[in-house]
Amino acid sequence: MKKMNTLVSSIAIACAFFGGSVHFASAAECSGTIRVLAQPRDGLTLLEKYKDEFAKLSGGADFKIDYLNENDRRAKTKADASTIGKYNVYYVDEANVALFASSGWLAPLQNYYPKDYDYADFDPGRQKVATYDGKVWFAPLTGGGDLMVYRKDLLEAAGIQPPKTLDEYVAAVKKLNQPDKGIYGTALRGQRGSGANVWRWMPFFKGFGGQWFDGKTPVFDGDAAVKATQTYLELFKYSAPGSQTGGWDEAVGAFTSGQVAMLIESTPLVGMALDKKSSQVADKIGYAPPPTPLTGGGYGHGLAIGAKANKDEAAKQCAGLFIGWATSKENEQRRLAEGQFSELNRTSVMTSKTFADMYGAALGQALADTGKVTAVNFWQSAQWPDLGDRWGIILEELITGTRTDIKGGLDELNGFAKDLVARGQ
């Protein structure tokens, strides 16, 4: 039993064909079970249908994916990687890749990612997010930036053009807010967390010219942060009920159930909003880049090789093979066929004719346009989750009215940031 997750044996390089027309370049001799700790993704669930294919490819290995929601996944991966390390593959993201890489909890991906799986085919923005200190650490499963998604029917009825500037956006949200008719102007994220409320607040902060640090000195406690927070709180007056302590799920749920006029969210929202199985507004939506001067929140999630559970080179090779297969072009085409828009990361797939046929040229154009304003909004440091989560709590207090002093909150964060930097030295 103890050996269940132990990966044995070595990699034999050879070309092989499996599953009819599906081509995989490397055949290996792995055994045991590759344990993966991830958060729920349709693409990963789909992978589980093709376990036999991976078993053939790997020479007999199986894989088991444990799922936890985003915040819990972050806590559990951190606890596991820093202690016993029982997972061979971790689901990591832009916010914690620096911490995991600098702590030695991951193995550099490209040493073990089979070359034939063509890492260079991934969207360049996502490759950038997966890179820390000059090395690539994960293969993307999802990623992108932000899009402004709106209800065309509601905007047309109110005689409003899709906003291009933040002022126009705020005015439109106010005008479209009709709680008596069950329609709310927007939906934001209020739930504490560097990947929750802070993630949605940062485009305002960066858009107003804010910076986190100058070297090791915190410089965020200024006008940009105050103005960003004021604007965020102003918009919250028109945000759907439940979003004050809700995250992505609540905001997206409110929109796809037809109760929100417009919102700015991460790009996977479009795929969900267009999916008639889960969206009541699939035929009514339009999308555009975020209004000026907001930056898009560039992000990327993916699979990385755990350093502790994979004790030898052979085990790392097997974990690398699993990641290569899981993120391969073939598997991504399967996700496209299933309509899993948010699970697409490869340039070759997103520029394919099938993609254009399924989603139309307008979405491709919107994604290309939003790519121009997509930026890394967070502080790229191993200490970012600590700082971001602390600001998340203060921001949630401001949103729910537990505190009202924006500058006081930022000053408190400033003191915390100084302690944080001192602790890290």
Next chain:
Amino acid sequence: MKNARSLLPTVFLTPAMAILAVLALVPTVYAVFISFQDRELSRPDGRFIGLENYIALFSDRRFLNAIKVSLTWEILTVALTLVIAVGLGILLFECASAKMRNFLSLLFLMPVILPRVSAAFVWKFAFHPLYGIITYPYKAITGQPLDLLSNPFTALGTVALVDVWQWGLFFAVIVLKLLETLPPQPFEAARLDHAKTWEIYAYVALPMLKAPLISLAFVKMIESLRAFDLIYVMTRGGPGISTETLDMYAFSQGFIESGRISYASSMAVLMMIATSVAFTFIWKRAKI
């Protein structure tokens, strides 16, 4: 023969004590040990810093708030659970037939059988301001959504209701069964003396049940200290930090936010000392 008999308790106790020592003592001693260090998850080595973690706790507003929240939670859930349990238990004993008692007992046992995380998700959805079945009547009547879990003044009480729903109903069944075991003579004597129903329970039945009720209170006090999963799923300690209990804050510091396991351990050690002292004090007072 005598020696063998006197050895018997040792033979039975040793394995249990050994397991307890490994499972409880080792982590406790380790927690105390690292609470004097500055260890973080990302840094495997740590240095001794004496009482710095403990001193820092008393200027940490989240820690001080967590003490307040934990105390409020403890008092609220224990008191409400016992009031509901005694009230419902007496009501069943007085008003329900034997068959109905059995049926309702089965029904009242169900919430506590439900896994806490599942219960938390079900109730969280029930309290949702847009889709929740509990909040729907308010929205239908006033036209305004009711967001109890986002309101700092109602969030803790709302989560406490779920805790009381699970444990109050379960304890009501226990109180009912306790009442059924009491001899009928004191009740008959009180009725002959023209005691009113409430007087029978206040002055006869409940004093006879003092010992088991105190035990129930202790069980609930310990159980309430372990309400992490319920609060975590329903509010994650929010809005802001208004439902952040000590165990939740320690977990946040140790694993969610900072990875400051030494700092988190110092909180755990203080919690252990405070609860041991408080429980010993209450236990001794309750026995008098």
